[in-house]
Amino acid sequence: MIEEIINVCKKVKSISKCRSCGGSIKQDTCIFCGTKNNELTELISRLNSLINSFRSQVDISNIIVTNNLFNHLYSINDFEIQSVNQLLSVVNYHNLLEEQFQGITKKINNGDKLSKEDYDFLCFFLINNQFKDSLKLGVVNVLIKGIVNKECNFDISSLEEIVKTFVEEGIKNVIGLKYTHCKIVEYNDKRTCGSALYGNVYVNKAQIRHLADGKITYLLRTLFHEMIHVRQYQRRKDAYISIYDMILLKDEILSDASRKFYDDNYFLLSIENQAFMNESKETLDYMEKLEITPSREELDDINKDYEYHKNFCGATIRIWENVPCDLDTLFNKSIYNNPSVLNQYPQLSLEYIIDGNLVRRKNKKEIESEYKDYLEGRLQLNGNPKEIEDYFNFLLSMTKENIIK
Numbered sequence: 561m562i563e564e565i566i567n568v569c570k571k572v573k574s575i576s577k578c579r580s581c582g583g584s585i586k587q588d589t590c591i592f593c594g595t596k597n598n599e600l601t602e603l604i605s606r607l608n609s610l611i612n613s614f615r616s617q618v619d620i621s622n623i624i625v626t627n628n629l630f631n632h633l634y635s636i637n638d639f640e641i642q643s644v645n646q647l648l649s650v651v652n653y654h655n656l657l658e659e660q661f662q663g664i665t666k667k668i669n670n671g672d673k674l675s676k677e678d679y680d681f682l683c684f685f686l687i688n689n690q691f692k693d694s695l696k697l698g699v700v701n702v703l704i705k706g707i708v709n710k711e712c713n714f715d716i717s718s719l720e721e722i723v724k725t726f727v728e729e730g731i732k733n734v735i736g737l738k739y740t741h742c743k744i745v746e747y748n749d750k751r752t753c754g755s756a757l758y759g760n761v762y763v764n765k766a767q768i769r770h771l772a773d774g775k776i777t778y779l780l781r782t783l784f785h786e787m788i789h790v791r792q793y794q795r796r797k798d799a800y801i802s803i804y805d806m807i808l809l810k811d812e813i814l815s816d817a818s819r820k821f822y823d824d825n826y827f828l829l830s831i832e833n834q835a836f837m838n839e840s841k842e843t844l845d846y847m848e849k850l851e852i853t854p855s856r857e858e859l860d861d862i863n864k865d866y867e868y869h870k871n872f873c874g875a876t877i878r879i880w881e882n883v884p885c886d887l888d889t890l891f892n893k894s895i896y897n898n899p900s901v902l903n904q905y906p907q908l909s910l911e912y913i914i915d916g917n918l919v920r921r922k923n924k925k926e927i928e929s930e931y932k933d934y935l936e937g938r939l940q941l942n943g944n945p946k947e948i949e950d951y952f953n954f955l956l957s958m959t960k961e962n963i964i965k
């Protein structure tokens with residue numbers, strides 16, 4: 561009987577959208593086009609008769625509470641099926657959810673093992689957006705740990721939601737940004753793990769299958785890598801000033817302008833080196849926090865990659881037409897005819913100035929005067945004061961008295 565109610569709930573839940581127009585459904589009818597779904601009509605009448613067959617409301621309230629049936633009933637509460645919603649209000653489900661969550665929290669705090677039902681509860685309510693933002697990452701952490709330790713498992717679409725929440729909450733709590741949007745997509749190139757575009761993170765669907773197998777290390781590296789790219793984007797947009805941020809900005813602009821530059825320099829680019837270095841660090845920190853131990857092989861890979869990319873961090877040699885060049889030399893050439901870049905990234909006007917219709921580097925006198933403006937509060941800059949000071953000193957040290965175009 562209970563099993564049957566659960567089954568019917570699952571079937572109702574699986575028909576979430578109108579087949580004709582994709583609209584939302586209330587009871588058995590699409591609220592947009594009015595199409596009736598006959599399967600739903602049948603399921604609802606089955607549900608009504610199951611619920612009515614209980615002797616009294618008190619009976620079923622007890623059964624609902626002791627069997628966690630309310631989770632399933634709650635999952636279809638958007639359909640506004642009268643018998644279901646009436647029951648939910650009788651058992652006061654808000655209190656039940658709160659109680660169940662408190663019970664699980666207590667177990668976690670005591671270091672007790674969670675049951676399969678506990679995990680299902682957490683996953684279900686995470687996906688249905690029932691947790692406050694401040695709780696979401698904690699819930700995701702518990703779920704990921706459970707998956708890796710094979711204490712629970714979820715279908716692919718639930719895993720996708722867990723990964724999306726990890727990225728969107730992780731960017732706030734781990735990476736320290738306000739917001740990102742994460743999407744799971746199918747790539748034509750199976751080797752692509754993920755990508756970041758503007759403020760968004762994209763993850764290859766194929767990566768989710770690793771999580772289904774309980775493998776987390778490479779997925780985490782992908783997620784953190786793309787999250788670091790989002791942070792780079794954000795700092796660029798906020799005109800954040802430091803020596804390294806300026807190198808990142810120039811690499812990014814040249815990569816945007818030329819796919820060949822990006823491909824030829826992939827392993828030299830500051831944007832990639834910073835992402836690779838930080839993905840390693842963040843992944844190890846996160847796994848340690850969750851008490852998940854990477855395999856020997858995974859750990860060797862991470863350490864090797866970290867050391868490799870550390871060597872290139874801050875380096876400004878780039879390849880152009882098969883010849884090693886200095887990043888600034890390349891950038892000076894690319895911006896020379898392109899004054900609009902200065903409007904797009906105002907932070908560049910610390911180093912460059914429009915002279916006639918062309919762009920040239922500022923000379924020592926010009927930089928000194930703007931540094932003075934900054935120190936005396938006439939020029940507002942975004943960044944860490946120490947890093948801004950280092951940046952100006954670096955800039956002055958590499959700028960000759962009279963700069964040649």
Ligand SMILES: [Zn+2]
Nearest residue numbers: 578581590593
């Ligand atoms: Zn419709």
Ligand SMILES: [Zn+2]
Nearest residue numbers: 785789832835
């Ligand atoms: Zn990358």
